[in-house]
Amino acid sequence: MAGRRLSPEERDLWGRVTDSVRPLPGKRLRTIAAEPQAKTETAGPVAARTGKTQAVPEPAPRPVRRPVDYLDKSWERRISGGTLNADFTIDLHGHTLDAAHRRLSSALAGAIAHRARCLLVVTGKPRSGPVVPGERARGAIRAEIGHWLATNPHADAIASVRTAHPRHGGAGAIYIILRRNN
Structure with a gap:
């Protein structure tokens, strides 16, 4: 009161x-x-x-931190050169949307608990071309992953989300770079 x-x-x-x-x-x-x-x-x-x-009301809570498009030179060189080693890897390719969402949330929480810096998420390649009625939708996980990460309870621990190097899956995978103090 x-x-x-x-x-x-x-x-x-x-x-x-x-x-x-x-x-x-x-x-x-x-x-x-x-x-x-x-x-x-x-x-x-x-x-x-x-x-x-x-x-008098207390000050508003600190705004949620959002992922950035550019990290420092060291990170950028490791990402573009394919020398970045992921601390954890999760493969969502072939799962249903619900199962993939649960696995992603669990993997993100686990990576944060272990103070990991990089999580490699294999999603499958994004949809190319029009969707044919009656055909199984391709790229559905890749289409949803941005929304899942933005609405995740740990969203403020994500420093950047980047497309993986071809060595790690290219357009079919992403790196989730986590903040140091998560």
């Missing part, structure tokens, strides 16, 4: 909780002063009539 004052018992209890925990690196614990924590301001005529104040 924004703007609610804590009772002395609640303040004491919160103080004991904060004394028993250690903040994450780079973070600090919120403390509760004797007065309300949030700055207050009146909310216009309604506040004047009721005598209530409204808490």
